[in-house]
Amino acid sequence: MKTSTPSSSIEDYVKVIYSFTEWQQKPITSTQLAQRLGVANSSVSEMVRKLKDQGLVDHKPYSAVTLTSDGVRLALSMVRRHRLIETFLVQELGYRWDEVHDEAELLEHAVSDTFIDRMAAKLGNPSRDPHGDPIPAADGTVLMPAAFRLSELDDGHTGRITRISDENPELLRYLAAEDIDLDAEVEVVGRRPFGGPLVVRIGSAAAPREFDFAEEVASALWVHSDAEHAGCSVPER
Secondary structure, three states, X not given: OOOOOOOHHHHHHHHHHHHHHHOOOOOEOHHHHHHHHOXXXXXXXHHHHHHHHOOOEEOOOOOOEEEOHHHHHHHHHHHHXXXXXXXXXXXXXXXXXXXXXXXXXXXXXXXXXXXXXXXHHHOXXXXXXXXXXXXXXXOOOOOOOOOEEHHHOOOOOEEXXXXXXXXXXXXXXXXXXXXXXXXXXEXXXXXXXXXXXXXXXXXXXXXXXXXXXXXXXXXXXXXXXXXXXXXXXXXXX
C-alpha cells in the first residue's frame, strides 16, 4: 500500500507547532495556531482533529497541541527544507534576511528531498540559517545552542548574538541598518529608570556601540555566553 504524501497544509501546521516550542517550553494552543497561520479558529479545530487522526499530534479539548514522534519527524523535515532554502537565497541569490521567509514558504513544498540534499551539500551542510535558527540534519538531529533572550539577562552579562527572531521583517531591517548581526559581541549595561529600555553595548571591547533597546528588540535577540559573570542570576541551560 502506498503511503500518501502529507498536504502542504499539514506540513505547515506541524512546522508551526514545532517552531513555537523550539526556543521555549510552553506548548502552543489552538488560538495561537490560528494567529500564526492567519486562519479561523474553526479551521484550526478541524485540522487538529485531522492531524490527531493521522497520529501527528496529541490533543484534548481545551488543552495545548503537542506533536507525536511522527509529527516531530515530519516537522523537522519541513524545518530543514525551510531553513536551507532561506540560507540558499541569502548566500547564493543575494536576498536580504528580511525577504526570505515568504519565498521559502512557497518553495519548501515544491522541491524534492534530493533537491534539498544537494542544496545542503552545495552550501557545505550549514548548521544554522541566516537568523541563527538551527538547521536539522538529514537524520533529524538538531544542535540547539545554549542561549537566552537578551531581555532575560542581568546587568553585566556578556556574550554573543546567536539567534535573531525573524517574526518581524521591520525589526530585521532595523538591525541590518545598525549593522547588528549574528555573532556580534554583547554586554548588558542595565535598564533606564522607570521601566525604560535595556541599555546594551554591541561590538568588540575596543569599539563598542551603545544602544537603548525596546522590549520587542531585546526579546528578539538570543545570546550565548561562554562564562558566567560575578553575581550572575541566569541559570545554566
